[in-house]
Amino acid sequence: MINLIAALQPLVVGAVLIWSARVKLVSPHAAQAANRSALAGLVGQRRALPAYRLLGGVEVTIGALLLLPPVLRAEALAATALAVAFLGYLGYARRAAPTSSCGCLSARATPVSGRSLARAGFLAAASGLALLTTGGWLPALLGHPVAGGAVLLAELAVVVALSPELDHSWLLPLRRLRARLTHPLRGGSGVPLLATVQQLQLSDAYRRVAPLLRSDVREHWDDGDWRFVGHAARFQGRLVTAVFAVPLVDREPDAVRVAVVDDATGHTLLSLAGTPPATGPQLSIVPA
Structure with missing residues (x-):
């Protein structure tokens, strides 16, 4: 050969x-x-x-x-x-x-x-x-x-x-071609990612953790009636990921929740819940 x-x-x-x-x-x-x-x-x-x-x-x-x-x-x-x-x-x-x-x-x-x-x-x-x-x-x-x-x-x-x-x-x-086939700005639910980002940026949860954020949207995925959006962040000197849960049905910013997850251990260091819709995951405040 x-x-x-x-x-x-x-x-x-x-x-x-x-x-x-x-x-x-x-x-x-x-x-x-x-x-x-x-x-x-x-x-x-x-x-x-x-x-x-x-x-x-x-x-x-x-x-x-x-x-x-x-x-x-x-x-x-x-x-x-x-x-x-x-x-x-x-x-x-x-x-x-x-x-x-x-x-x-x-x-x-x-x-x-x-x-x-x-x-x-x-x-x-x-x-x-x-x-x-x-x-x-x-x-x-x-x-x-x-x-x-x-x-x-x-x-x-x-x-x-x-x-x-x-x-x-x-x-x-x-x-x-990949952009046409995958629609990167549109999730599987048909709701544009831009609309989700606008909703979470108007939320109280986003305003409270905004000083921790170190990146724009790094990843996003849909699970049931929720869209999860991840940002790189730093919390108490640790590299973390701020994961926002945004309801796909309820368009109110107050329904957005956020969890701050330690990148090294995977432990949730902080979670903040907005005003939840009738159905959906219940997140409570967890002290660091």
């Missing part, structure tokens, strides 16, 4: 290098991307675009050599050296120019992040693994189409997941 994976690395690395070179050589936004990158501080504003284009030329050359047979050790070695150099450049950019853009796989303004560094490290490892191959990627892929296809898809997924500049193509649509 390791021989198959090693044989496919020239295809993976070559494809990524050519995609990266496309941004630097033919993108209409290449000049803006170069000026936003750390190259502007490294070589000067006037030389940033020529250096950016030169890097693209190196990438497309090495990428094409990796894709075209035969695959030579010298080509894999050049790709490894380029990936290691780029890893060093990203480390410099993150330290010396943290607001600069990566300018790697897209012309979008994307600051250098841990994901960018991890992607460069992944490409360096893939290029190094390509040094072990003794044959071309095409015979390996034709000889093991299912396993080879699985390896390529997995590595493509890793590259995409480690590329913040590509988030708009897959991550943001997934988040929008």
